Amino acid sequence: MTHDQPLLVVRDLTKYFPIKRGVFGNISGQVRAVDGVSFDVAAGETLALVGESGCGKSTTGRAVLRLVEPTSGSVYFEGDDLLALGAGDLRRVRRKMQIVFQDPFSSLNPRMSIGAIVREGLTIHRLAEGSAADARVRQLLEEVGLRPEYATRYPHEFSGGQRQRVGIARALSVEPRFIVCDEPVSALDVSVQAQVVNLLQDLQRDRGLAYLFIAHDLSVVEHIADRVAVMYLGHIVEHAPVDALFSTPTMPYTQALLSAVPAPDPGVKRERILLAGDVPSPANPPSGCVFHPRCQHPARDAACAAIVPPLEEKAPGHWAACIKQTPTAVSWEAQRAAGGASPPEFYIPRAALHRSLDTSHSSPASE
């Protein structure tokens, strides 16, 4: 691998789940869980993937590891095309990419002691045997903040946060360079969340780990991420460095998500952007921009329902999929031909959000 190349490169990743009907299992439709997702993760970096439940973020994480088989697209890890690898080579590569799950109860086999759970990776990849493996297991448990003597205990004897630490130790056992963290703290109490997030950050610093951090809690994301990708209905709709995304969210959807983050100070007045309606079914996504039926952008028009917006760089490093936000490659002529009424223009975020509001403004921004 060359150093200017990202660790993980994902291009046009797609996962459709067939909908089967009737006794013969005829395929009557498809759920487009992940629909043409592209991103990179550099070594030692954290890319957060955020979005509502069902937007495809977990499926993306699993498809990247080939734990669910992608429908199409490509995934390169250290230059290897994962989707082209046979079983043997895939096993070798998997040593370097691991996953930590959301549910601390389902993620550990209740019949195995935690020592045996952490030891499995060592055995599979022949990293250590016998007393050397015992020592390594103790060391791994210590690294995640568990007492090594607990190796003989079973998962049910631990709390959620402790189990999550075991899951992290299991992932670390094979010395990965990249870990998919699939909502690793969503199921935990807030105080425990902070401990686990700090553990993940310490491990990243010490081992140079790269994370794909899947989450719906934006305050956690703001704390841990370097860059953030926002997903909606299987698409990445905005993608930016964490500061840019939180200070100047471009997509109306991102703005709505940010406005929904609870403020620690209840005295601060903020404008909440309420989205109308529900997330449409991914089996039958809206035409054009998938967000257009719920979009509150002042320039939204018929062109939004007709043209699929490309993910474009609106400001340096700040990518968004919106044809009403300049600059855009979808020309005004093309938009007008599709029935558009309002031209794209530089669009000042409707609501000053989050930090900008808490610190710099004394009163809510008026429109």
Place this chain on the structure above:
Amino acid sequence: MPAIGVRHRLLRDRRVWIGLGVLAFMAVAALTAPLIAPYKPDAQLDIVQLAGQAPSSAHWLGTDPFGRDVLSRMLFGSRVSLTIALAAVAMAMTFGTLVGVIAGYFGGPVDSVLMRLVDAAFSIPPLLYIIVVAALWGDVGIVALTLLIASVAWFGVSRLVRAKALTVRDADFVMAARALGMSSWRIVTRHVLPNVVGPAIVTSTLAIGNVILLEAGLSYLGIGVRPPQASWGSIIQDGAERMSDQWWLTLFPGLAILVTAFACNALGDALRDALDPRQLQPLRDDDTPLITA
């Protein structure tokens, strides 16, 4: 490490001692039947004087209408009944678990084919099926009878195990094992099997009573155990029509079946619990710092 824990937990369990005690008693009685039986099992005593006698000091469990000693017949019959019951159930449990795990874990077409076969097998009355096969087979001995009974007893186990394996397959720890690069075979043996043995053991031990009765029904129809050879089931079957006046013909072998089934259930429950680490007491609830630095 876990093996020691399991043995330790089994030895501390009263159900194990009760179950093992009863089964050991039965086994010793069956093995030493020629020594301890007061009469020959097929010896017809004085048919005029001693037919259909109620329990007495000479015949503890009475005599049957042919003047044979019921206790002696039960002692010899236990050899047949226990062998068939335990062997057939063990075979059914093994095979049913295997099929259930394969169907549940691999899913898709494998699951469909196996489960439709099980559905088809379920739709055939077991008695009818065994009669037909036995008729084609010719002379059905104890071994053949055991195989036949096992071949109808595994469906239930496989259904149950499949359902459990389906849920285990989707558990995150199985996905984690795949992410670690574990082969399907190892996932099945290390992760799926240990999580499905509990229900498999329990259904199997519950089947023991049924299997003994199925053997009885078959004996009655002349398949397997032939008169004058005895089994618990055949003694009950012979005595069924005399239940109103010669109750000892059905009560004692019935009790023997009941006690055997009970002992196996107790043993099975204890084994299920011993294999489940969740039966241990929880360690702690909080997530306080675990290393005092």
